[in-house]
Amino acid sequence: MISIYQVAAKNLLRKRTRSLLTVVGIALSAWVLVSLLGFNRGYENALSKDIDNMGFQVLVAAKGCPYEAATLMLKGGTGLRYMNQSVTKAILSHPEVEQVTPMLMQAVFDPNKGEDGSLTAYLGVDPVTFPPMKAFLKFKQGGWFTGQDARQAVMGYEAAELEQREVGDSILIPEKNIELKVVGILARSGTQDDGTIFVPIKTLQGIFDKNDKLTGIGIKVNKKADIAALEQKLYDLPDVQVVSLAQVKQTIMSLVSTAKIMVLSIALIAILIAMVGVINTILMSVLERFREIGILKSMGAMPWDVFRMIWVETVILCLLGGGLGVGLGLVLSKVTDLLIRRLLPYAPTGSLILIDGGLALVTLAAVVGVGLISGLYPAWRAARVRPLESIRAEGD
Amino acid sequence: MKAADIILEARNLTKVYHRGSETVTALDGISLKVKRGEFLAFIGPSGSGKTTLVNILGCLDNPTSGTLILCGRDIVRQGKGLTESRLTRIRREVFGYVFQKFYLIPTLTVAENIMLPFAFFRKAGGLCDPLEAARLLGLEKRLNHKPGELSGGEMQRVAIARAMVNNPEIILADEPTGNLDTARSREIGQTLSRLNREKGLTIILVTHNLELARSAQRVLELRDGRLVRRS
Numbered sequence: 001m002i003s004i005y006q007v008a009a010k011n012l013l014r015k016r017t018r019s020l021l022t023v024v025g026i027a028l029s030a031w032v033l034v035s036l037l038g039f040n041r042g043y044e045n046a047l048s049k050d051i052d053n054m055g056f057q058v059l060v061a062a063k064g065c066p067y068e069a070a071t072l073m074l075k076g077g078t079g080l081r082y083m084n085q086s087v088t089k090a091i092l093s094h095p096e097v098e099q100v101t102p103m104l105m106q107a108v109f110d111p112n113k114g115e116d117g118s119l120t121a122y123l124g125v126d127p128v129t130f131p132p133m134k135a136f137l138k139f140k141q142g143g144w145f146t147g148q149d150a151r152q153a154v155m156g157y158e159a160a161e162l163e164q165r166e167v168g169d170s171i172l173i174p175e176k177n178i179e180l181k182v183v184g185i186l187a188r189s190g191t192q193d194d195g196t197i198f199v200p201i202k203t204l205q206g207i208f209d210k211n212d213k214l215t216g217i218g219i220k221v222n223k224k225a226d227i228a229a230l231e232q233k234l235y236d237l238p239d240v241q242v243v244s245l246a247q248v249k250q251t252i253m254s255l256v257s258t259a260k261i262m263v264l265s266i267a268l269i270a271i272l273i274a275m276v277g278v279i280n281t282i283l284m285s286v287l288e289r290f291r292e293i294g295i296l297k298s299m300g301a302m303p304w305d306v307f308r309m310i311w312v313e314t315v316i317l318c319l320l321g322g323g324l325g326v327g328l329g330l331v332l333s334k335v336t337d338l339l340i341r342r343l344l345p346y347a348p349t350g351s352l353i354l355i356d357g358g359l360a361l362v363t364l365a366a367v368v369g370v371g372l373i374s375g376l377y378p379a380w381r382a383a384r385v386r387p388l389e390s391i392r393a394e395g396d
Numbered sequence: 397m398k399a400a401d402i403i404l405e406a407r408n409l410t411k412v413y414h415r416g417s418e419t420v421t422a423l424d425g426i427s428l429k430v431k432r433g434e435f436l437a438f439i440g441p442s443g444s445g446k447t448t449l450v451n452i453l454g455c456l457d458n459p460t461s462g463t464l465i466l467c468g469r470d471i472v473r474q475g476k477g478l479t480e481s482r483l484t485r486i487r488r489e490v491f492g493y494v495f496q497k498f499y500l501i502p503t504l505t506v507a508e509n510i511m512l513p514f515a516f517f518r519k520a521g522g523l524c525d526p527l528e529a530a531r532l533l534g535l536e537k538r539l540n541h542k543p544g545e546l547s548g549g550e551m552q553r554v555a556i557a558r559a560m561v562n563n564p565e566i567i568l569a570d571e572p573t574g575n576l577d578t579a580r581s582r583e584i585g586q587t588l589s590r591l592n593r594e595k596g597l598t599i600i601l602v603t604h605n606l607e608l609a610r611s612a613q614r615v616l617e618l619r620d621g622r623l624v625r626r627s
Contacts, residue, residue, distance in 0.1 A: 004516070006508075006515075010504055295495065296512075299488070300488025300516050301517075302484055303480075303481065387487075388456045
């Protein structure tokens with residue numbers, strides 16, 4: 001016995017190359033779609049994780065662009081503004097503050113880094129207050145600095161891998177021609193700290209001639225304290241701006257949302273391209289089989305039977321293409337991750353492409369849904385064929 | 397002739413086409429009766445109206461005027477026909493069609509092509525096994541072959557088997573040998589005769605081929621939309 005579904009499936013084998021090309025087109029669109037949706041998710045998650053792992057809840061920075069301050073919290077920027085170290089004491093006088101840690105970010109262009117050279121960021125931190133605030137950081141080798149003004153460095157996991165340094169090696173600060181001894185290499189933390197080179201703050205201030213200057217102060221707030229009230233008080237300090245973790249998150253996420261709309265627009269275009277391809281393939285197939293469809297109707301096929309047969313053909317193409325595309329997205333997510341990292345000047349740590357079973361199913365459902373819509377017109381055209389028209393055409 | 401013996405009756409059928417300002421009368425007052433189990437052939441030159449008549453008799457088209465009675469039921473009365481979907485329901489219950497071109501689906505096997513009507517409709521009393529139809533048509537060794545591996549005569553026999561699976565009352569064959577050589581045409585004529593004789597099927601045949609027409613019990617000739625000769 002033969003069913004409409006078998007007839008539809010075997011119809012697609014008639015023009016194998018055309019069917020295959022359509023499946024490939026749909027697969028590519030599904031791949032783009034699942035990767036973009038996975039990127040949207042992964043990027044947001046990775047950013048969120050980076051921010052949550054910073055170890056302090058509030059950052060005080062010199063007055064300036066809030067976006068620059070947000071970037072500063074994640075990775076160094078250029079053209080930084082400075083504030084006086086005395087601000088630290090003023091902040092500590094507030095009862096809500098449990099601990100503060102002063103920081104100085106400096107970025108130097110290293111012509112020997114990578115193919116065309118790039119910036120190396122040094123973060124000056126206080127050997128006394130910084131380690132307890134970042135208690136989640138573990139060492140692969142060595143440990144923190146031995147003195148407040150030692151010419152020493154602790155390298156993040158990726159920074160050490162990139163520079164191929166081990167404990168006991170030296171690193172040279174370009175432009176300054178000063179060597180620092182590597183005393184510790186951090187284990188991979190999955191945060192921005194992996195790419196950072198930490199230096200005692202006094203040493204860094206001396207090297208860059210920024211004595212008593214800071215780019216940021218991290219504040220750990222008492223557990224029961226009202227962060228919003230503290231922020232208000234900190235605004236009274238002259239020439240500083242207060243950036244809370246929530247603010248940073250909100251600022252960056254609002255930027256990400258804008259990018260998200262663009263990404264979804266690209267996904268929509270990919271879907272539309274696939275849709276046009278499917279309509280073209282199925283409509284061509286219907287027009288080529290115009291007479292045969294008429295004969296099927298003379299055999300007893302009702303308009304709905306013909307409609308269903310053509311619709312099933314569309315769904316089969318979309319299921320195959322969608323399945324292939326989603327599979328490609330899953331298998332090649334690491335490769336896509338690497339490609340995106342090369343293209344993005346700043347990418348958060350952690351997986352940028354996050355595709356799970358739910359997202360795969362949603363994408364597949366979206367592709368099949370698009371197929372069902374694309375198949376409507378060709379199926380309707382086929383359902384309207386009258387046997388007589390095809391028989392007359394036979395006599396032409 | 398008893399009324400119950402008549403499977404199909406046409407009364408004063410006309411069909412008029414309009415081509416721009418020109419009016420063409422394809423059928424001009426055709427009246428005829430077809431007995432149950434009869435093998436009837438229509439002959440006539442091109443443009444004589446044979447195919448138009450068979451399309452109307454086979455419920456593929458409505459006449460401009462006249463009455464058509466099928467199995468004792470008025471299908472068309474005074475030119476007022478049925479909707480396409482009602483015509484489809486009648487067609488699948490009553491008719492099996494064989495056309496000049498075979499229209500077999502190339503990706504299906506012979507067995508699947510024969511059973512194709514069952515994908516859309518299965519009439520009570522239809523054949524259960526494609527082998528049964530294949531055996532009647534001498535195709536039992538070809539069941540797993542694809543149409544591309546068959547000769548023209550074999551392909552037409554597959555098309556006839558396909559027309560038979562739903563156990564139709566009438567087989568309507570429009571130029572079934574138009575694409576075949578003399579030997580294969582004779583073979584198809586013999587097949588239709590045998591089905592008429594052995595299965596009691598009513599067969600209405602349209603052909604240019606006089607030798608094939610001789611397989612029928614009755615031959616009607618059409619000329620300019622009128623029946624001009626009966627034999």
